[in-house]
Amino acid sequence: xxxxxxxxxxxxxxxxxxxxxxxxxxxxxxxxxxxxxxxxxxxxxxxxxxxxxxxxxxxxxxxxxxxxxxxxxxxxxxxxxxxxxxxxxxxxxxxxxxxxxxxxxxxxxxxxxxxxxxxxxxxxxxxxxxxxxxxxxxxxxxxxxxxxxxxxxxxxxxxxxxxxxxxxxx
Numbered sequence: 076x077x078x079x080x081x082x083x084x085x086x087x088x089x090x091x092x093x094x095x096x097x098x099x100x101x102x103x104x105x106x107x108x109x110x111x112x113x114x115x116x117x118x119x120x121x122x123x124x125x126x127x128x129x130x131x132x133x134x135x136x137x138x139x140x141x142x143x144x145x146x147x148x149x150x151x152x153x154x155x156x157x158x159x160x161x162x163x164x165x166x167x168x169x170x171x172x173x174x175x176x177x178x179x180x181x182x183x184x185x186x187x188x189x190x191x192x193x194x195x196x197x198x199x200x201x202x203x204x205x206x207x208x209x210x211x212x213x214x215x216x217x218x219x220x221x222x223x224x225x226x227x228x229x230x231x232x233x234x235x236x237x238x239x240x241x242x243x244x245x
Contacts, residue, residue: 092140099161101192103169108156109184129160148196152189174206
């Protein structure tokens with residue numbers, strides 16, 4: 076039977092994880108076995124630059140923390156080697172970065188297990204679909220571009236009509 080000190084340390088760790096999960100808007104669980112230290116370092120750097128917190132944690136600790144937060148459905152995904160990526164402000168960043176890395180690394184080395192966005196749980200296929208969504212900045216740029224085209228066409232037509240009327244008046 077574990078000592079009280081060990082139990083207290085585990086409870087503190089679960090509380091810390093619970094707080095991290097409460098503050099996050101999205102998270103992705105991955106199986107990282109088989110990647111090299113160099114690949115892991117490169118991945119961590121990219122995640123850090125995107126503001127994503129990435130770390131390895133014991134499955135039982137994560138499961139308890141998820142239950143504390145009220146997110147259920149990860150029982151099947153939490154087995155084997157597990158790392159988690161959490162974002163506090165971008166809903167798609169963890170899935171997008173890890174999905175791109177998983178494609179490059181191959182399924183036998185690095186696999187997406189499951190994830191969540193705003194307490195909505197996604198399986199592996201759902202996380203893969205999330206990974207295909209562009210970032211918020213890219214989506215806003217696409218929206219502005221799609222709105223700009225019709226406005227430019229309208230301006231060109233109005234200018235042509237005004238030029239034609241001025242030629243007729245002259």
